[in-house]
Amino acid sequence: MLRLKGIDLGRILLGIRICSYCFAALISLSAHATWLQQWQLELDSGYAQASTSPVFASQDQWFADAALRWYPQYHNLQGQLVALSQSKQKQDNQHDLILAELFWKTELAERDLLVGKQRIDLGVSYGFRPLDMFLPYRRNPVAIQVEEGVGVLSLSQFSGNGEYALFYTDSYLATGSEGLQQRGAGLRWYQLSNNSEWQTLAYYDNQRALNLGGSWVSTFGDAWEVHAESRYQQHYRRMVSHLTQNNIGQVAPISEQEFDDGIQALLGMTWANLAGDNLIVEYWFDNRALSQQQWQQVADVSHYLAQQDGGLNQLRYSQGAVFNGQNIMQHNVMLHWHRDIEDWQPAFDVMLAPEDGGVIATARLDYEFIQGWTLGARLRYLGGADNAVYQLLPESRVGLIKLEGRF
Template sequence: MAQFRFIWLLLFTNTFSQAAWQQQWHLELDSGFASASSSPAFDSEDQWFGDAALRWFPQYGNVQGQLVALSQAKQKQDNQHDLIVAELFWKTELAERDLLVGKQRIDLGVSYGFRPLDMFLPYRRNPVAIQVEEGVGVVSISQFSGYSEYSLFYSDSYIATDTEGLQQRGIGMRWYQLSDDSEWQGLAYYDNKRALNLGGSWVTTFGDAWEVHAESRYQQHYQRYVSQLTYSNIGQIAPVSEQQFQDGFQALLGMTWASLAGHNIIIEYWFDNRALSQQQWQAVTDISQYLLQQGGSAADLRFSQGAVFNGQNLLQHNLMVHWHRDIEDWQPAFDLMLAPEDGGVIATARLDYEFSQGWTIGARLRYLGGASDAVYQRLPERTVGLVKLEGHF
């Protein structure tokens, strides 16, 4: 509530000081259709949906913010309306150091398909529909010296509206270095849920068209939903539990190629040992199919297995190929995400057209599937398609 009072104070101040006040509005509208998969772990069905988001970016002096009015409607479900303070922070200089206080999105990753260094809040990569990415509470002080930066910070993600149960608060430090054609970054962070987090990244360019990047993170503890059902313990034990594990590790290696004709290609591979193994996924599949055969009386137990699909990465090994091209007012793009372990595929096509300055109309189409026994086949949706309108004013 205090955050909203502060925003109204900024509006009031605007009446007396137009010179210091800046703002921008961003409108997003989309409407589409999602077809359900035949996954036994989800009670999903075909449905139409529509989303609308009006974002307001006010700035008064050293204070900046992002307020989002979000409306989401789905067929056969109640409409949802939210007013979200996505960011609200104050930046200033103190003793020749940069000081930041407030709620801000912290995105330190250097990769495209997956960012291991998003250790404060996991931001959804390449969403199809409208997505609101909130910041976390942060107090940081940074010092710049030539081509390097050193930062100390405290962060708190409990203030975010929806963090999918991943709230934590902690303290950390960051180092950044630019050297010739390469950038280096190192982070150390300790929080109340995952204990020690260590991460780093490297980016370098060579020639006129090539770039290579790498990113990794270690976390001392991590939590994951695990299915506990077997054929012999049904009705005797909770079907799914959230358990804590030790020594989580993610690593990514990628490269980018860009041509003078506007083509851009990104290829990335990443590994995440927090994801379930193929043997564990097979056990989830077997028990879900067994419960499906038992009929409606076992539906609740069967749908409980859907919690196991929560996680930043479903598979330990992941490969993504991204292509986009800049053609004046047209922006075509295509993503192909592959699961080498089981032949799963997620393919996403995008096309945007800027028909007026600041205004874009676009379309999205995503397919989830692949081999018959792929994990992506067991997600709740098979295809998602939509059209969207986006404008800045």
């Protein structure tokens, strides 16, 4: 990702336009060129209300984001270039130009060959996807998110009802993947049979060693669907807090440690009716997240440090690093509802933490006022019970309006 601090967004947008014109000019040299392109504009503006968490020095703030995405395609070559601008109150603006995807697909010896940088999405779930093992993406964000691809080389063989694939990936090409970089090779098998589909993956990389995963989806009648997804990883890394009220100043407050045998598993179901209602219920477990006892230790020492002299603030804020995991809690329940009503798209999510009563609730409403153009609103609440871990997050409420259009 190119960090272009201090450069006006207009220059970035001009640059992406120039790139598109140059690309189109080169392609036009071929008399038989098949050239397609699409643009997508996203704008949002909102307000984040800070929580009373002792772990983060957060403040109420306004924010705004803008993203212009360009999707060029020439024969078997496809790409995605994103100009992203992010502005937060009392912070420097950040402007990025991101090559999110650029890949080439062709046929080799009756097999499909793919080379380049592509977003790989093998998960079948809604709230959490264990099979996002190459570069995990934040699920259901309220603000604009750029989902960058990873370097990939794959060879696939299709049968009547299935697929076999041999692949190599390199997430070091994803410039926004700091702390998640790995490279490795693996095999994937996919099979479709009647109303069910299965897939299994075996992947070995230079950071986590062996990764094994699989998924299953099956439909029952016209209204019901059941899905399951799981993954095992031989090694994983996690930030660990060492502070207690009795060892302050004697130990390092936090460190990254390696653990063995990471397990993530999810089970869910979907129900739909002819009126357009869709309901999803999911439960998942992730043993890489901190246990309830470990979270209680973080909360206790953070509240204790907050009551001491202000010189300990740096030590207190160091505890925020333990929130960087893919899942905060080990046990999670997700309830999701949305309805398709022609131009209107209402939706509502509730994520529950059964261990301590934590709640993250998100309401969404989108309205397509012109074909291809949507006006939307988002409202998210983070909290729950008084002692819930979600109460320690830096924000308690987030609201925004957004505009999105394709042309």
